[in-house]
Amino acid sequence: MVQVAVMGHGVVGSGVVEVLMKHAQSIAKRAKEEICVKKILDLREFPDSPYADRFTKSFDDILSDPEIRVVAEVMGGLHPAYEYTKQLMEAGKSVVTSNKELVAQKGAELLAIAQKMNVNYLFEASVGGGIPIIRPISQCLAANDVQEIAGILNGTTNFILTKMIHEQMPFSEALALAQKLGYAERNPAADIEGQDACRKICILASLAFGRHVYPSQVHTEGITQITLADVDYAESWGGVIKLIGEVKMQESGKVQMIVCPMFVSRESQLATVDDVFNGIMVRGDATGDVVFYGKGAGKLPTASAVVADIIDCVKHFKARKYLFWEDGDPNYVEDYLDNSVSMYVRAAVGDHADAEEAIHRVFGKVDFLTRRDAGSEELAFVTLSMPERVIDEKLEELKKSGVTVAGKIRVGDF
Ligand code: HSE
DSSP: OEEEEEEOOSHHHHHHHHHHHHTHHHHHHHHTSOEEEEEEEOSSOOTTSTTGGGEESOTHHHHTOTTEEEEEEOOOSSTTHHHHHHHHHHTTOEEEEOOHHHHHHHHHHHHHHHHHHTOOEEOGGGSSTTSOOHHIIIIITTTSOEEEEEEEOOHHHHHHHHHHHHHOOOHHHHHHHHHHTTOSOSSTHHHHTSHHHHHHHHHHHHHHHSBOOOGGGSEEOOSTTOOHHHHHHHHHHTEEEEEEEEEEEOTTSOEEEEEEEEEEETTSGGGGOOTTEEEEEEEETTTEEEEEEEEOSSHHHHHHHHHHHHHHHHHTSSSOOOOOOBOOOTTSBOOGGGSEEEEEEEEEOSSHHHHHHHHHHHHSSEEEEOOTTOOTTEEEEEEOSEEHHHHHHHHHHHHTTTOEEEEEEEEOOO
16 A cells, blocks of 8 residues: 655645545556555645545644655645655655646756656646646657647636637636636636746746746736737637747757737637637647647646556656756747747727828738727737737837737737
C-alpha cells in the first residue's frame, strides 16, 4: 500500500480525494499498489467530511511522515506551495500538482530539484484540466520538432465568450455563472485578464522547446475590452473571438509568444471549441497539426489528471519520469511588436467617405466589415499582415484624419 497526502481541499483537492476513494479498486489495479489518502492539509474545518479524521492543519504532519511518498499539491498560488513543494521533494517525496502559477514561475527550479533528488514532479493537471497534453507533448510527440502551439487554454473566458456570442449574456452574469460552476480562479482577474492562459502557454512552451518562459516575458491581454459589436464584426468577417495563447519557434531559435483575444476563422478547429472546453493545437514537423480537446476546468476533469499523475508516481518510484527544461533567458522571447499580424480595427470616425479614403491611403488594401445596428460614426476593417509596430504607427497617423481606435483584435492564422 502507498500512502499519499493531498494539500488543499478546495474544488480540485476535494475532487482528488473523491476520485481516489471512488475508483480505489481500479486505481490499485493500474498502479499495482493500493493508494490510501493518509492526510489532507487545509486550514479550514471539515467536520462533516467522511474523511474528517485525516485532516491536518500542520504541513509538518505530511513532511515528517516517512510513510507518505506522494503528495498532491492542489492549494494553488505561489506561496506557500513553492516552499512546501521544495521541502517535500528534498525529503524524497514525489509531488504532483494542478498549480499552473507555480509551474509557470518555478518549473525549471523545481524540476531540477526533482532530478537531483530522484523523485517525480508531475503537473498534467496544470494545463487543459482533464485533457492529456503534458504527456503527449513530452512523450508521444517526442519524435517531432514542435513548431507552434496555439490554444484556448482558459475555460472561464471561453465560457464567458460563448455565452456572449450565443446568448448575448452580459459579461458579468456569465462570469458569476463560471464562478458558481467552479471554473474560475479564486481571483477571477487571473482568468479575464489572461494571466491564467499565459501561465499555461508558458508551461507548454517550456516543455515543447526545453527552455523556461516566464509569464512576465509574454505580452498578455484579456477579454475585458471585448464588446458585442466586436463579436458581430467577427461573425461578418467569418469567425469568432477566442482568447488564444500562442507560441511559435523562429529560425533564430527565439520564440514568438502572445496571449490575447483573436479572430479565429470558422474553418479553424479552435473556432468550435465552446463553453468550458479547451482546445490545443500542436503543430509538429512530422505530425502536422494535432488537436487536443476536452474540459479545461472543473472539479472532476482536473482531479482526474492529478490522480493519473499520482498513479504514474507510484509506478515510477524506481525509474524516474523524464520531464525537464532549462532555465529561461531574458532575450528568448521576441518583442511582440515585431510579430507580423493582420489586425481587426474598430474605429470612431466623423465622415465615413473621408475616413475610408484616409484608411486606404495609410494602410493600402484593407477589408471593411459591416454589422447590423452600426452607428454612422463607426467603421471596422481588417488590415493586411504587417509588423504590429507598423500597424500602431499607421493607426497613430490616422488620428490626424479623425479616425480613432475604439478596439483592435489580432487575426489568428491557424
Ligand atoms: N480558471 C481556470 C480556467 C481553471 O477557467 O481555465 C483551470 O485551470
